[in-house]
Amino acid sequence: MIDLAPIALGFLAGGTVAIGSIGITKTNISKTKTAYLSVLAAGILAYIALDTGQAASEVIEGYLDQKQLFLFGVGIVVTSIALLGTWLLLASFDKTRGPAEATHNTPVILAAALGFHNIGEGFAIAAALLGGAVASAITFTIAFGVHNATEGVAIASPGKLVRSKWLNLRNVVVLSLIAGLPTMLGASIYYIGIQNQLFLATLNTIATAALVFPMIRINMIGASMLGGFNVKFWTWFFLGIAIAYGLESLVTLSMS
Numbered sequence: 001m002i003d004l005a006p007i008a009l010g011f012l013a014g015g016t017v018a019i020g021s022i023g024i025t026k027t028n029i030s031k032t033k034t035a036y037l038s039v040l041a042a043g044i045l046a047y048i049a050l051d052t053g054q055a056a057s058e059v060i061e062g063y064l065d066q067k068q069l070f071l072f073g074v075g076i077v078v079t080s081i082a083l084l085g086t087w088l089l090l091a092s093f094d095k096t097r098g099p100a101e102a103t104h105n106t107p108v109i110l111a112a113a114l115g116f117h118n119i120g121e122g123f124a125i126a127a128a129l130l131g132g133a134v135a136s137a138i139t140f141t142i143a144f145g146v147h148n149a150t151e152g153v154a155i156a157s158p159g160k161l162v163r164s165k166w167l168n169l170r171n172v173v174v175l176s177l178i179a180g181l182p183t184m185l186g187a188s189i190y191y192i193g194i195q196n197q198l199f200l201a202t203l204n205t206i207a208t209a210a211l212v213f214p215m216i217r218i219n220m221i222g223a224s225m226l227g228g229f230n231v232k233f234w235t236w237f238f239l240g241i242a243i244a245y246g247l248e249s250l251v252t253l254s255m256s
Contacts (some may be wrong), residue, residue, distance in 0.1 A: 003053055003190075004006060005129060005134075005137075006122075006125065006126055006129055006187040006188055006190040006191070007184050007187060007188065009125050009129075009137055009138070009140075009141045009187060010122045010125060010183040010184030010185070010186065010187030010188070011181070011183075011184050012141050012145060013118075013121060013122075013125065013140070013141045013144035013145050013148060013180075013183045013187075014118055014121070014122075014144075014148060014179075014181050014183030014184060015145075015148075015176075015179030015180055015181075016145040016146070016148045016149040016152070016180065016184065017114070017148045017149065017151050017152040017155070017170075017176040017177075017179045017180035018152060018173060018176035018177070018180065019149045019152055020148075020149040020150055020152020020154075020155075020156070021100050021151040021152035021155045021156040021172050021175065021176045022152070022156075022169070022172055022173070022176070023152070023153075023156075024037065024152070024153050024156035024157055024160060025156050025160065025169070025172050026169075029051070032225065032226075032227070034157060034160050035221075035225035035226055036222075036226070036232075036236050037153060037157040037223050038157040038158045038218050038221065038222045038225075039153035039218070039219065039222035039226070039233055039236040039237050039240065040153070040157070040221050040236050040237070040239055040240040040243070041150075041153050041157045041218065041224075041240060042154075042218040042231065042237060042238020042240060043156065043209050043214050043236070043237040043238060043239060043241040043242075043243070043244070044150050044151070044153070044154050044240040044241070044244045045110075045154055045214070045215040045217060045218070045240075046215055046237070046240070046241055046244075047119060047240070047241045047244035047245055048114075048151075048211055048244060049208050049211040049212050049215065050220075051209075051248065052095040052117055052120070052205075052207045052208045052211070053204065053205070053208040055117065055200070055201070055204045055205035056079055056200075056201040056205045056208065057201075058198045059075065059198065059200060059201035059204075060075040060076060060201055062071060062080060063075055065136060071198070074178075074198070075198055078198065078201075078202055079201055079202060079205040080207070082202050082205040082206050083205050083206075083208070083209045084209075086205075086206050086209035086213075087209050087213060090109060090209075090210065090213045090214075091213075097194075102227070106157065106158050106159060106214050106217060106218070107155050107156065107171075107175055108156060109210065109213065109214050110155045110158070110175075110179070110211075110214050111155055111175040111176070111178040111179040112178060112210060113207055113210030113211045113213075113214070114151050114154070114155070114179040114180075114207075115178050115179050115180075115181075115182040115210070116182070116203055116204075116206050116207035116210060117204075117207040118144075118148065118151075118179065118180060118182045118183045118186065119142075119182045119183070119185055119186035119203060120186060120203065120204060120207075121144045121148075121183050121186060121201065122182065122183040122184060122185060122186020122187035122188070122189070123186045123187075123189055123200065124140050124144075124186075125140050125141060125144075125183075125186070125187045126186065126187045126188070126189045126190035129187075130190060131188050136239075144183065146247055146250070147244070147247040148179075148180055148183075150243060150244065150247070151179060151180075152176060152179075153230070155166065155172075155175055155176070155179060156172060158214070158217075158218045158221065178211035200238070202221075219233075220236070222236075226240060
């Protein structure tokens with residue numbers, strides 16, 4: 001009989017994205033408050049982008065530390081192409097004409113980017129299960145689940161601010177699945193028992209690029225709604241980073 005624990009834990013960890021996105025979509029709040037939430041979401045995205053970027057960098061630097069110069073060179077080339085290629089692809093996808101205008105496709109870009117990011121969370125769950133640390137895998141699932149609910153906020157808030165065509169209930173559920181269910185895909189590595197480090201670094205590079213792109217756009221929109229890059233803007237941006245860091249710390253503590 002197939003052990004369904006990795007898939008089940010991946011689903012529980014990733015499925016909470018829908019809680020945040022549906023909650024924001026169905027809550028009747030003013031445009032100003034939505035702008036605050038969007039800047040908060042941008043702070044969350046900034047921290048996640050830093051986290052995924054660091055994960056990619058550590059893999060490539062590891063090749064250099066181990067004197068594996070060929071793999072180091074390949075890693076530099078592959079991740080550089082992934083970084084620039086993702087930005088160019090998103091730039092062609094983004095039809096925005098003005099710097100302060102939001103694209104209605106921002107929720108789609110965010111959902112796809114977070115989906116790439118969440119595959120890595122699934123890897124963490126699989127690694128714990130492969131090591132026989134079932135309690136750790138469950139703890140990771142809970143921590144990731146709480147964290148991923150904030151990702152739902154990050155998907156829905158910017159879209160709500162510009163009245164995106166994507167923010168009806170059906171589409172929000174689909175976008176939440178795109179962002180959250182890749183956690184199941186990552187956890188499924190349990191059935192193979194191995195993972196390719198360069199593949200993971202490339203995945204994290206794509207996620208980083210895809211998170212930074214809409215984050216810049218969201219910041220520009222939020223700043224225009226809040227009167228510029230003022231104290232209010234930076235306070236809420238900081239709060240987003242603080243929330244993401246706090247939840248990441250819970251995961252780190254659960255690993256120790």
